[in-house]
Structures are given as C-alpha cells and as structure tokens.
Amino acid sequence: MHKGKVIRAAGGFFSVCDEAGKEYFCQARGALKKGSEALMVGDNVVFKPLEQVSGDGTDEAIIEKRLPRFNRLGRPPVANINQLVVVMSLKDPECDWQLVNRMLVQAEKEEMTAFLCLNKADLVTDREIEDVKQKSDPFPYQIICSSTVTRMGIDEIAGRLKDCTSVFAGPSGVGKSSLLNAIQPGLSLQTGDVSERIKRGRHTTRLAELLPLHSGGKVVDTPGFSRLNFSAMDENELARFFPDFENLRGKCNFRNCRHTGEPGCAVEQEVGKSINPMRYEHYRLFLDEISKQEAY
Ligand SMILES: Nc1nc2c(ncn2[C@@H]2O[C@H](COP(=O)(O)OP(=O)(O)OP(=O)(O)O)[C@@H](O)[C@H]2O)c(=O)[nH]1
Ligand SMILES: [Mg+2]
Ligand SMILES: [Zn+2]
Structure with a gap:
C-alpha cells in the first residue's frame, strides 16, 4: 500500500502524488465519491498501484481509503489546508468585502490562518488604495497590496506561503493564477485574457489544483466564485x-x-x-x- 495526496479531482478521477513526488492517475472506491465523504484536493489517501498505464503514460492506481482530515472548506472544495489567502482586486473587479468576510469566517471555523491580498494595485492611485484600506480599518488580518505588473507585494506573499499548505480563493478575474505565476514562473498557469472586452473574469481556472512550491510550501489554485453560503453553522458560534x-x-x-x-x-x-x-x-x-x- 502507498500513501499520497490528491492534487487534482475531476469527474470521479483523481491525480494522486506519492511522498516521492510520483504522480498516479486514480479511480476511487464508490464510497469515496459521495457527499461529505467525496474526495477533495488536499486529501491524504492510501492507494494501490495497478499494472496499467494511462494514455499519457501516467501509472494508474486505485484509491482504497481516505485518511482523516484536519479540516475542510466547502468552497473552494479543499481539505487539510493551513492557510487561506483571500484574493481580491482593487479594480476590475472591485473588492467584494462581504465575500471577504464570509471567507474569513469559514477560515476561522476551520482553524486556518488567513490574510487578504488586494491585487491589481497598478490600476488605482495610492490615494485610492488608502481609501480602500481606510474603509476596512481596523481589519484583524494582514492586507497585502499587490500587482503582477509592477511586482508590488509579490515577495511578501511568497514569504507567507513557505512551509505550509495554502489555498488561493476569490472571485474570477482577480488574478489568483497570475499571482501564482508571478511567485513561481515555472507554474505556467493559464490566466484570463487581458484584451477581454468584458472586464469580469470568465472562469479561466476550471479545477482546483495543488501545486508544490520551491520554497517548500504547497498552494491550491482554485476556480473563482462569487457566492458563499454558511452551511452547518450555529448562530451562537x-x-x-x-x-x-x-x-x-x-x-x-x-x-x-x-x-x-x-x-x-x-x-x-x-x-x-x-x-x-x-x-x-x-x-x-x-x-x-x-x-x-x-x-x-
Ligand atoms: N493590471 C493588472 N492585471 C492583472 C493583475 N493580475 C492579473 N491581472 C489580469 O487579470 C486577468 C485575470 O487574471 P487571472 O489570473 O486569470 O484571474 P483568476 O483570479 O485566476 O481568475 P479565475 O481563474 O477565472 O478564477 C488577466 O487578464 C490578468 O492578466 C495585476 O496585478 N494588474
Ligand atoms: Mg485562475
Ligand atoms: Zn454583545
């Protein structure tokens, strides 16, 4: 039996990476596909390699069991995450503070650390940045203003990703994948087209994917979303x-x-x-x- 981590999940198929970094293309036993038991990116699993090799040359395997999770987020669907990076842009689209606070509540519930990244700082004036910060002040989380164009804040974000597993979450088009490309150019994640006439993002990232970073950390890039409900929350908590x-x-x-x-x-x-x-x-x-x- 081998142990590994789910790095991609799509339509009942999973990519699992073992401790040595070798990737397997996996199917899972039926019970691991349903409801809250359904496997998520970040899950640790026990799997059995098969004799077969998939079309692209990746070894195939079958996932036998999911190991216990220490936490899970419903949206984006990920498990075993230490840190939530809420990504918003200062412009195109504008920062959605209500969604920011919704995400931060989830992070606290799941005992994750969190910080906020306000991206596309190159599109606004310093004065406008100050106004946005003022509006949210005092804010009980670190705010990093960034730009993939000027590289403002990139090293600071990279520094916070070291040695832990983080997830980048936020609306479509704010620059989650662009920021990750700026942090580690080799990732070559697909990003939305700048020349797009519609300023709103168009869901460029389709699936959550767990990526290893040279700094020792891991990060999950996720598809954008704009709605988030509170499920299984008690009003007293x-x-x-x-x-x-x-x-x-x-x-x-x-x-x-x-x-x-x-x-x-x-x-x-x-x-x-x-x-x-x-x-x-x-x-x-x-x-x-x-x-x-x-x-x-
Ligand atoms: N001006 C400016 N544009 C940026 C910046 N970061 C990203 N963009 C642009 O914003 C658009 C969307 O970027 P993506 O990285 O695809 O956004 P995303 O958050 O990953 O979007 P989804 O994958 O759909 O969730 C692209 O056209 C990027 O080039 C920035 O700092 N400044
Ligand atoms: Mg993306
Ligand atoms: Zn009171």
Whole structure:
C-alpha cells in the first residue's frame, strides 16, 4: 500500500502524488465519491498501484481509503489546508468585502490562518488604495497590496506561503493564477485574457489544483466564485469567528448576548473604535442569514 495526496479531482478521477513526488492517475472506491465523504484536493489517501498505464503514460492506481482530515472548506472544495489567502482586486473587479468576510469566517471555523491580498494595485492611485484600506480599518488580518505588473507585494506573499499548505480563493478575474505565476514562473498557469472586452473574469481556472512550491510550501489554485453560503453553522458560534470581537468576550451585560442591540453590549460599543463598522454590519447580516436557515 502507498500513501499520497490528491492534487487534482475531476469527474470521479483523481491525480494522486506519492511522498516521492510520483504522480498516479486514480479511480476511487464508490464510497469515496459521495457527499461529505467525496474526495477533495488536499486529501491524504492510501492507494494501490495497478499494472496499467494511462494514455499519457501516467501509472494508474486505485484509491482504497481516505485518511482523516484536519479540516475542510466547502468552497473552494479543499481539505487539510493551513492557510487561506483571500484574493481580491482593487479594480476590475472591485473588492467584494462581504465575500471577504464570509471567507474569513469559514477560515476561522476551520482553524486556518488567513490574510487578504488586494491585487491589481497598478490600476488605482495610492490615494485610492488608502481609501480602500481606510474603509476596512481596523481589519484583524494582514492586507497585502499587490500587482503582477509592477511586482508590488509579490515577495511578501511568497514569504507567507513557505512551509505550509495554502489555498488561493476569490472571485474570477482577480488574478489568483497570475499571482501564482508571478511567485513561481515555472507554474505556467493559464490566466484570463487581458484584451477581454468584458472586464469580469470568465472562469479561466476550471479545477482546483495543488501545486508544490520551491520554497517548500504547497498552494491550491482554485476556480473563482462569487457566492458563499454558511452551511452547518450555529448562530451562537458566529461571533467566535470574528477575532476582532474576541477581547470583548464575556464583557456584554447578557451572557448569551447576540450583539444585536441588546442593552450593555460591549461589542456594539466598540463599533467605530476597535471594530470596523463594515465588519459589524456583515456580522449582523450573516447572523440573520444563519438564523433564517436554522428556522427551516
Ligand atoms: N493590471 C493588472 N492585471 C492583472 C493583475 N493580475 C492579473 N491581472 C489580469 O487579470 C486577468 C485575470 O487574471 P487571472 O489570473 O486569470 O484571474 P483568476 O483570479 O485566476 O481568475 P479565475 O481563474 O477565472 O478564477 C488577466 O487578464 C490578468 O492578466 C495585476 O496585478 N494588474
Ligand atoms: Mg485562475
Ligand atoms: Zn454583545
């Protein structure tokens, strides 16, 4: 029996890389294809090599078993990830802060570290960058402004990818694949056409793929998405996934305070001070959404 990691998943077929870096083209046993059991990129598996070789010369194998996961994201669908890199662009398309905060809540829930990358800095003025930062300040995660054109922020992002497994996630067209190409040119990932008349991305990356980096880290490039729902979230736990509320834990008048207008709410008193008003607004929106889901 061999051990390996799923690096690509498509239509019931999987590419698995063993510890020596050898790639196998695999099928999986039926139970490993359904529901939450379905194999994801990042999953560690036990597999049995077959005698066959696939059309492109890759050895074939069959996945026998999935090893336990330490976490998983529903969107993008990946497992065993240490770090979420939320990628947005400052322009074309503009930063979607609500989606940023949705992704960060998921990262906290799955105990991942996270940072935000605001790409395409070359398309806006320094003043505009300051305005965007101001709007989100104070923000409890590092923000790196970047550009694949001027190489601003590229080394800083690369530095944060060392020795851990990260996932790049965000809307289509923000430059996830372009950033990875800038970090490691040999990756040669396909990117959207600049001359495209429609400024919105068009889903250039079709499948999540786990890529090894020279720096020792690994990173998953993923297809863009613009919607993200909270599934399997309890409304009482949401506040725990806002690290900016953390210092205020237990300081509200009511022990089970939802931070939605209750008298003596310590969180609400900090809005506009240590808590960014937009983050608080999104907290209330998410809470509302989760409580409606629970009602069904
Ligand atoms: N001006 C400018 N354009 C950029 C930058 N980064 C990427 N682009 C362009 O933005 C477009 C989309 O880039 P991609 O890297 O394909 O975007 P993506 O996020 O991977 O998109 P999907 O794969 O569809 O999710 C391409 O035309 C890139 O050349 C940047 O820093 N500045
Ligand atoms: Mg891409
Ligand atoms: Zn409160």
